[in-house]
Amino acid sequence: MTPSLADAAEKHLDDVYRYVLYLTRDPQAAEDLAAETFERAVRLWHRFDPARGSERTWLCQIARTAALDHLRSEERRRRREQRYAGMAEREAERLVEPVSPWLREALGALSAADREVIALRVILDLDASSAGRVLGITPTACTTRLSRALEKLERNARTARVA
């Protein structure tokens, strides 16, 4: 029997929030995107098919689409600002506590693609198959991408600790 969306939201809101927070590194944007994810889920809930994946995977796919839309609009906004201000905006470290400063700095040096795979596999603890479905890649490619991302994160963490 298909569970209700309210139950799924209660169960997986934390995962969705953490995922979009890792992607955007912006707590406010992450809150908005998590809320938007569930607004979209309300409209699309009739299309959810448990046979094709878990609720969490399905919600993460919707969250990813919302986050990509957000990142696109952010990129356009930054370009406009660069064109008119003639200077690059320095991205603030926006991951809030309780993330340690060294970890925040190490994560901040990663690309969103690396943070995304870390969020799915480490923070949300999805298996490679489910994470690959969210990312649109094979489980093997997902494992490879995770290894590279963690290697980079370790390097960045060492540098941040030394500094």
Added chain:
Amino acid sequence: MSPETTIDDRFDDIVAALRAETPATPAALHARVSAVTAAPQAVPRFTARRILSFAIPAVAGLSVALALVVGLNTAIRPAPSDETAAVARESSPPAATVSPTYEAGTVQDQARTLAPSQSKGQPSSPGPATNRAQDYNATLLLLVDGTDELSGTTQRALRTTRRLGGYLVSVNYATPEAGEGTAALRLRIPVSRVQAAIVSFSGLGRILSQETRISDLQQPLDEVTRRIRRLERDAAQARGAERTRLLAQIASLRRQRTEINRRAAFATVNLDLTTHAPEEPAPAPGRLGRALDDAVGILLAELVIAAYALIVASPFLMLLIAGFFGNRAYRRHADQRLLERA
């Protein structure tokens, strides 16, 4: 643990650090999402999946129903052979026997094919008229059993011909395959004995078909005779070159009359012998069989139409599929590049 679920041991420390500092969800977000998901979710009435789940069985059901309707319609109607027989009964005169008439100047042809059940019976071919000159032509197709009997029957037919005062014009005897063969005999038989000949030939095998053609020769014969008499009267009064010309014409007409008499004196009998039995016509299917045939025919026609439509549409479908997958690959690539930059 499979590599799908585990993470490489080398990263245990950093993984532990990440998991220890998992960010917490703000309480305000919980309230916000609860408000969003608590609202009743409207289910659209028409979705592609619903339409397809209804349309596909509906189209299949309609196709089968159409086939059933056509099949039932066929089952209700009488069989075509029954209809033909009924029409034949209604249109035929009560005495539809073979009874040719022989009028001067007309040609009477009789051609018929006997059913195999009418085999060794007496042939009911019309006989020649005794008081008129006629060109009598009969054709008999007989089935004999094997090449041995074919040879024997051919010999017997020749003996009968000679006994009745006739002669053989031509014979074409062939056994192209073992056990299979044909013999085509062209015989000339005195017209007064042709009926006896046909009766005799009919006993040589099973009659598969019989054809009799009779052309009246009495009228041209009378005409030639009248012209000869007129010319003889003219020649009696003529002198010199004129008389010579008339006598030549009379001689020519007499030759013509002799030829007609010769044709009328002998009948031509084409006797064809074969060892190859004609294929028995398949028994007409019953009502249920015809209904099934028609229903299956309709279903096959529908399948052919569907296959044709698919073949015509397939290039466009291929383009659509290629476009869909190409667009998806492009979007994925663009998304990945965006994430690499962000």
